[in-house]
Amino acid sequence: MADKGKLLIVDDELVVRDSLGKWFIEDGFEIGLAESASEALTKLAEGDWEVALVDIKMPGIDGIELQRRLQQIDPDLKVIIMTGYASVDTAVQALKNGAYDYVTKPFDPDEISHVVHNALTQRRTSQEVSRLREAVSASVQPREFIGQSAAVRKVIENIDVVGPTDTTVLITGESGTGKELVARLIHAASRRRYHPMVVIHCGALNDTLLESELFGHERGAFTGAQHRRKGKFEIAEGGTVFLDEIGDISLKTQTDLLRVLQEHEISRVGGNLPIKVDFRCVAATHKDLEAMIETGQFRLDLYYRLNVFHIKVPPLRERREDIPLLADHFVRKFSLAMNKRIQRVTPAAMAILQQQEWRGNVRELENAVERAMVVAREPELVEEDFPLRPPRPSSEPRTVEEVERAHILRVLEECGANQTRAAEVLDIDRVTLHNKLKKYGWTKKTSES
Amino acid sequence: MRLIRVLAVGPLDRGLLEALGDGVFRELGAGWEVSPSSLDPGFALDPIRQQYHSTEILARLHALPDEAAWRLLGVTGLDLFIPILTFVFGEAQLSNRCALVSTARLRQEFYGLPPDPERLRERLLKETIHELGHTLGLTHCSDYDCVMAASHGVEWIDLKGSSFCPGCRERVLEVNAGPTTAPAAPLLRG
Ligand SMILES: [Zn+2]
Numbered sequence: 001m002a003d004k005g006k007l008l009i010v011d012d013e014l015v016v017r018d019s020l021g022k023w024f025i026e027d028g029f030e031i032g033l034a035e036s037a038s039e040a041l042t043k044l045a046e047g048d049w050e051v052a053l054v055d056i057k058m059p060g061i062d063g064i065e066l067q068r069r070l071q072q073i074d075p076d077l078k079v080i081i082m083t084g085y086a087s088v089d090t091a092v093q094a095l096k097n098g099a100y101d102y103v104t105k106p107f108d109p110d111e112i113s114h115v116v117h118n119a120l121t122q123r124r125t126s127q128e129v130s131r132l133r134e135a136v137s138a139s140v141q142p143r144e145f146i147g148q149s150a151a152v153r154k155v156i157e158n159i160d161v162v163g164p165t166d167t168t169v170l171i172t173g174e175s176g177t178g179k180e181l182v183a184r185l186i187h188a189a190s191r192r193r194y195h196p197m198v199v200i201h202c203g204a205l206n207d208t209l210l211e212s213e214l215f216g217h218e219r220g221a222f223t224g225a226q227h228r229r230k231g232k233f234e235i236a237e238g239g240t241v242f243l244d245e246i247g248d249i250s251l252k253t254q255t256d257l258l259r260v261l262q263e264h265e266i267s268r269v270g271g272n273l274p275i276k277v278d279f280r281c282v283a284a285t286h287k288d289l290e291a292m293i294e295t296g297q298f299r300l301d302l303y304y305r306l307n308v309f310h311i312k313v314p315p316l317r318e319r320r321e322d323i324p325l326l327a328d329h330f331v332r333k334f335s336l337a338m339n340k341r342i343q344r345v346t347p348a349a350m351a352i353l354q355q356q357e358w359r360g361n362v363r364e365l366e367n368a369v370e371r372a373m374v375v376a377r378e379p380e381l382v383e384e385d386f387p388l389r390p391p392r393p394s395s396e397p398r399t400v401e402e403v404e405r406a407h408i409l410r411v412l413e414e415c416g417a418n419q420t421r422a423a424e425v426l427d428i429d430r431v432t433l434h435n436k437l438k439k440y441g442w443t444k445k446t447s448e449s
Numbered sequence: 450m451r452l453i454r455v456l457a458v459g460p461l462d463r464g465l466l467e468a469l470g471d472g473v474f475r476e477l478g479a480g481w482e483v484s485p486s487s488l489d490p491g492f493a494l495d496p497i498r499q500q501y502h503s504t505e506i507l508a509r510l511h512a513l514p515d516e517a518a519w520r521l522l523g524v525t526g527l528d529l530f531i532p533i534l535t536f537v538f539g540e541a542q543l544s545n546r547c548a549l550v551s552t553a554r555l556r557q558e559f560y561g562l563p564p565d566p567e568r569l570r571e572r573l574l575k576e577t578i579h580e581l582g583h584t585l586g587l588t589h590c591s592d593y594d595c596v597m598a599a600s601h602g603v604e605w606i607d608l609k610g611s612s613f614c615p616g617c618r619e620r621v622l623e624v625n626a627g628p629t630t631a632p633a634a635p636l637l638r639g
């Protein structure tokens with residue numbers, strides 16, 4: 001069977017190795033047995049293992065040290081620590097060092113089976129995700145905040161300033177402006193970048209689930225909590241916790257969160273053992289938190305904790321000059337993904353894109369380009385490919401500048417983007433045309449690619 | 450015909466054992482013979498845990514000479530364990546001759562519920578076929594309805610059926626095409 005899990009069992013007691021090994025063979029696992037840390041390291045050198053069950057107490061190198069070494073060799077290896085009741089504190093330490101979980105001897109059959117199967121699933125999922133991520137990042141642009149407008153330059157400057165520090169950041173902006181991207185850039189600019197950035201969409205979960213999501217829970221903490229589970233703050237250990245839609249959490253969770261931010265310590269739901277956690281917090285919202293404080297829906301003290309450094313991400317309509325760059329970027333991205341040879345958005349279509357309101361911001365623009373790419377015929381995206389709203393009536397008596405821009409772009413398109421010929425038709429000199437195009441956000445790349 | 454010899458391990462209601470014959474024949478096509486003698490498992494008792502070490506009992510079963518039997522199944526009313534687990538419902542020698550099942554945790558009484566003999570019989574039948582399946586070399590099946598599905602709690606035993614899924618059945622038929630006497634494979638260290 002190709003999907004047989006590969007389980008390495010490390011214990012100095014023969015009876016433990018044998019009985020566990022045999023038990024998991026019946027479960028369809030391929031089993032490796034090692035009686036010491038050094039034998040385990042040899043086994044890992046000889047082949048790939050997906051999950052390791054490691055006894056905490058062994059002569060020579062103990063389980064905690066072995067876990068560290070195993071994960072240096074294979075960071076994706078899921079290590080489960082086997083411990084006696086007396087060593088639970090040490091096992092908690094192992095969790096902080098990145099162990100997947102710990103189990104107390106003797107094991108409940110159902111529990112050990114679940115822990116091992118879940119570890120295997122997680123290992124396979126994370127490998128699949130990183131494989132896909134590599135495939136995607138190879139084909140799509142590196143992550144960056146695209147735009148040359150003053151508003152975007154300000155955001156990028158802010159990221160450069162605050163990124164390398166450990167300061168808590170509050171990101172505000174309308175939906176679709178790229179708040180999560182800003183958070184990722186902050187994380188990537190920090191010394192925590194080799195640790196995870198864990199995203200929590202606060203708005204999507206009810207109170208109980210959000211608490212368990214954030215802080216984890218002990219077995220039986222509430223109906224349906226069949227197994228102990230680590231919360232996101234624990235998982236993020238050493239990295240960044242990104243709390244998206246922070247304006248959506250209840251006052252109760254706000255109180256809990258405030259304590260975590262102050263103490264850097266959590267308690268799992270249904271547990272009373274405080275666990276130290278090391279993380280940096282970045283939060284985001286599209287809501288007006290100050291207004292929510294006025295009406296008593298948001299805690300002032302939590303707001304101060306979060307709003308140490310503030311980054312406001314501008315809506316797209318306040319940086320229309322970036323639209324051609326963004327549209328170009330999405331055209332390239334989807335050309336690769338859809339295997340279509342679309343070269344560009346025609347100047348006339350681009351002019352229309354620049355006039356839209358884009359209430360859904362960059363995300364709406366991306367969706368519009370994606371849909372257009374589906375219906376478009378190669379090699380260009382034309383006006384008809386975009387199912388855009390008609391321009392607002394209020395924009396109907398257009399300014400001289402808008403009329404001029406549309407006219408120039410139309411002529412330019414008729415001339416096949418040849419600026420010299422377009423300047424002749426327009427009866428202006430080439431430098432003037434060039435300056436005007438620049439002002440309209442018309443970039444060389446757009447006209448020549 | 451292939452013969453499954455059934456041996457009570459400790460005191461046990463033999464009527465319960467006789468009642469399993471038809472169901473086992475339906476799945477495995479083997480005869481069912483309840484032995485008049487029984488095995489005293491005192492040697493396998495862990496005085497601290499007050500449970501019986503199933504691997505030790507299996508080893509003792511394996512040592513019993515029985516040329517005529519294709520498989521040897523021990524059934525006990527006592528609570529079984531292997532050292533690393535809090536309990537086991539049963540244990541088998543993978544691709545070998547012997548298997549062992551316990552009724553202790555199959556009884557509703559164990560969970561503080563009124564006795565339910567019919568449910569006990571159903572559970573015991575499933576566990577018996579399951580462990581015998583392991584002796585045929587079958588491992589756990591991802592079909593939740595298959596008798597070879599892993600079941601580490603009675604809820605899971607109740608959920609699954611008492612038959613092999615088509616995939617597992619095929620493996621059973623392959624094995625059944627082989628010898629009708631006990632496998633010659635060496636005992637797997639349990
Ligand atoms: Zn089984």
Ligand SMILES: [Zn+2]
Nearest residue numbers: 590595614617
């Ligand atoms: Zn099956």
